[in-house]
Amino acid sequence: MVKNVRKASLPVVGRLHHFTENEVKVIREKLLCWYDAHHRVLPWRSIAATEPDRNKRAYAVWVSEIMLQQTQVSTVIDYFKKWMTKWPTVGDLASSTLEEVNQVWAGLGYYSRARRLHEGALKVVKELNGEFPNDRDSLIHHLPGVGRYSGSAVSSIALGCAVGVVDGNVSRVLARVRGIGANIAAQSTVEHMWSLADQIVDPERPGDFNQAMMELGATVCTPKMASCSACPLRLQCVAYHKSVDEKEKASITNHFKNPEKKKQSLEPSGLPDIECLTDCDLCLRKEDWDNSLGVQNYPRKAQKTQSRQEQSAVVILEHTNGKVLLVQRPKTGLLANLWEFPSIPLTEEMDHWNEVVTECLVKEFGVPSSFASSRTFVADVIHIFSHIRQTYKVYKILVDGQEKLTWPTRYQGGQWLTREEFFTSATSTAMKKVFRAADTCGQKSKNKKNRMDLEGKSSEKKKQKTISHFFKAVQRK
Numbered sequence: 487m488v489k490n491v492r493k494a495s496l497p498v499v500g501r502l503h504h505f506t507e508n509e510v511k512v513i514r515e516k517l518l519c520w521y522d523a524h525h526r527v528l529p530w531r532s533i534a535a536t537e538p539d540r541n542k543r544a545y546a547v548w549v550s551e552i553m554l555q556q557t558q559v560s561t562v563i564d565y566f567k568k569w570m571t572k573w574p575t576v577g578d579l580a581s582s583t584l585e586e587v588n589q590v591w592a593g594l595g596y597y598s599r600a601r602r603l604h605e606g607a608l609k610v611v612k613e614l615n616g617e618f619p620n621d622r623d624s625l626i627h628h629l630p631g632v633g634r635y636s637g638s639a640v641s642s643i644a645l646g647c648a649v650g651v652v653d654g655n656v657s658r659v660l661a662r663v664r665g666i667g668a669n670i671a672a673q674s675t676v677e678h679m680w681s682l683a684d685q686i687v688d689p690e691r692p693g694d695f696n697q698a699m700m701e702l703g704a705t706v707c708t709p710k711m712a713s714c715s716a717c718p719l720r721l722q723c724v725a726y727h728k729s730v731d732e733k734e735k736a737s738i739t740n741h742f743k744n745p746e747k748k749k750q751s752l753e754p755s756g757l758p759d760i761e762c763l764t765d766c767d768l769c770l771r772k773e774d775w776d777n778s779l780g781v782q783n784y785p786r787k788a789q790k791t792q793s794r795q796e797q798s799a800v801v802i803l804e805h806t807n808g809k810v811l812l813v814q815r816p817k818t819g820l821l822a823n824l825w826e827f828p829s830i831p832l833t834e835e836m837d838h839w840n841e842v843v844t845e846c847l848v849k850e851f852g853v854p855s856s857f858a859s860s861r862t863f864v865a866d867v868i869h870i871f872s873h874i875r876q877t878y879k880v881y882k883i884l885v886d887g888q889e890k891l892t893w894p895t896r897y898q899g900g901q902w903l904t905r906e907e908f909f910t911s912a913t914s915t916a917m918k919k920v921f922r923a924a925d926t927c928g929q930k931s932k933n934k935k936n937r938m939d940l941e942g943k944s945s946e947k948k949k950q951k952t953i954s955h956f957f958k959a960v961q962r963k
């Protein structure tokens with residue numbers, strides 16, 4: 487049986503991509519009610535909700551927002567707790583060194599964020615008398631690394647400013663609720679999202695409202711598995727109505743194979759198309775709708791930019807006393823100030839990069855040429871940075887106390903570290919991967935050697951047994 491054809495309650499043509507005053511009121515009520523009942527308890531949220539000192543609130547929310555950029559909530563929780571235990575106030579952070587900050591940050595990735603937090607803390611203490619700025623614009627103006635999103639998040643959550651936020655989660659929710667099928671990354675679409683976010687934010691509870699929008703996107707209106715049946719905004723959602731109606735249309739089409747009957751069924755009470763009548767840059771194009779995707783037709787995917795492929799040789803120089811040589815990266819650029827194993831960038835133009843590596847080890851790091859050329863290949867380790875697919879060709883060289891090692895000027899310095907020191911130092915996840923690969927490889931060759939030794943012994947035993955057996959056999963004769 488085909489269900490009764492009904493008119494969708496949404497939307498009235500002409501206001502599809504905007505909110506009416508009544509919708510704003512309803513959305514605020516429903517979303518905050520849902521948030522109160524369902525939100526995840528997170529350490530920075532508890533501070534924002536209970537800490538009476540605005541400066542401490544702003545500091546905690548600022549740290550959490552910077553950590554959450556590009557990193558999942560589950561990963562951030564432990565880092566945040568460790569950070570707040572070590573530096574509970576902006577003054578504590580300002581009195582630390584960048585080296586200490588990098589150590590605590592190690593493993594979280596995108597290291598420039600740690601540097602900016604440290605710089606920001608110094609600025610608040612030295613230039614702003616220890617007081618955080620009061621609103622979104624001043625936060626953006628004064629704090630390095632704080633843009634429109636972080637400024638809005640910190641000012642609404644910690645300081646109660648009535649400004650909306652737009653991040654990936656909010657953008658997806660808004661695209662679905664308002665049926666926005668334009669390229670999500672286009673500047674005009676981005677601006678539209680911001681104006682919607684500023685319009686619907688609740689002036690009484692802006693921080694909770696913004697967190698509710700983000701929470702809904704993270705837990706209910708997810709990229710691949712929207713749970714519309716559990717969503718408080720279902721009745722206001724264009725994507726939901728459109729997907730239901732498109733399914734009904736398809737079901738009518740399938741039911742009435744006779745084209746005449748099909749026409750009759752669609753025409754008298756026909757389902758409205760949920761889209762603008764006139765040319766609209768924000769609507770999803772009819773030909774782009776895919777019934778199997780339902781609400782997930784929104785938002786339209788932005789074209790992915792291809793990541794860059796890069797290669798470098800990484801050499802683990804291990805002293806006979808077990809220590810390894812680490813060198814410190816430059817003050818700016820990717821992984822600034824972090825410690826790494828001596829690395830040599832390899833380019834496609836290098837025909838004989840094996841020789842280039844040997845030459846660099848000798849000339850730049852002072853490794854004797856016999857050691858440099860007889861280095862052991864460990865493995866290829868691949869690490870994906872945001873826009874770079876980096877392949878590390880990992881080598882190992884065992885050196886003794888006589889070697890006088892140095893490093894090229896592109897590095898800030900060098901030091902020998904024990905294995906334990908290495909894992910607690912300010913090194914990137916990629917370098918930890920490299921070290922583990924060397925460990926695994928070393929373990930494998932040890933096992934292989936042991937196996938070979940054992941096999942050797944057992945075959946010898948076998949042989950001996952055979953000989954003695956033969957001997958006994960001879961004796962018996």
Ligand code: SF4
Nearest residue numbers: 707714717720723781
């Ligand atoms: S109804 Fe579905 S698509 Fe619409 S906001 Fe809720 S979860 Fe997202």
Ligand SMILES: [Zn+2]
Nearest residue numbers: 762766768769
């Ligand atoms: Zn439109």
